[in-house]
Amino acid sequence: MEDPHLSHPKLRARAVTRTFGRAAGAVHALGPVDLDIAPGEFTCIVGPSGCGKSTLLRIAAGLLRPSSGELSIRTSDRRAVAMIFQDYGIYDWKTVLANVRFGLDIQRVPRREANARAEEWLARMGLAEFAGAYPATLSGGMRQRVAIARALAVEPEILLMDEPFAALDAQLRTILQDELLALTQTTETTTLFITHSLEEAIVLGDRVLVMSARPGRVIAARRPPFPRPRSGDVRTAPEFTALKSELWDLLRAEVGTEAAA
Structure with missing residues (x-):
């Protein structure tokens, strides 16, 4: 059955x-x-x-x-799939906010909206005060939170972890x-x-x-x-x-x- x-x-x-x-x-x-x-x-x-x-x-x-x-x-399209890796997969040369906004930038979401969505997910992950920081200054757990926030900010239909x-x-x-x-x-x-x-x-x-x-x-x-x-x-x-x-x-x-x- x-x-x-x-x-x-x-x-x-x-x-x-x-x-x-x-x-x-x-x-x-x-x-x-x-x-x-x-x-x-x-x-x-x-x-x-x-x-x-x-x-x-x-x-x-x-x-x-x-x-x-x-x-x-x-x-709806292939961009509706997001992936999170064991090694975080975030960019050392981008700020935390820019990392979380990255997928939205690729989707050409207007900057104001992209920033608002990225900031919302940073707040949900307890990272709001680190928006301007760089990944090298964060602990491993915080970097993984950034990776999760980046994946979820694009509102994926499918999340691969x-x-x-x-x-x-x-x-x-x-x-x-x-x-x-x-x-x-x-x-x-x-x-x-x-x-x-x-x-x-x-x-x-x-x-x-x-x-x-x-x-x-x-x-x-x-x-x-x-x-x-x-x-x-x-x-x-x-x-x-x-x-x-x-x-x-x-x-x-x-x-x-x-x-x-």
């Missing part, structure tokens, strides 16, 4: 694969992957290192082409998870979020997909049993611990497969 959440997906992948290199030296990195993401859904993908999670995200972003299969995105909190310490990571949770629950943005953290995936995701060892395929899907709006308090729920244990059992088998290869 078809999942009613996915009858009109925002993102759809069918038999997507990606191979790097040629002939005997070719590496089959991904797939085949079949995937549907519903409008407004926050989907998290977990899997062993090297399983192709980031490759799939880059295909979705249009930065890579699949070797076979098709990935389609249903948006590649382990955006992986380089942060545990306490700051928890804070930013909770901030992202609060932000995404106030928008209708469809989000595809790559992470190594099972806790992060369960806190944030409407759905958690587990990928196999390379070449990565989707081998399981789980829906955290926490209705929205939700908060980080779900971390203390018995259901949270049970789901984390179940996901780890699935992943442990794949990590063992990868180690034996």
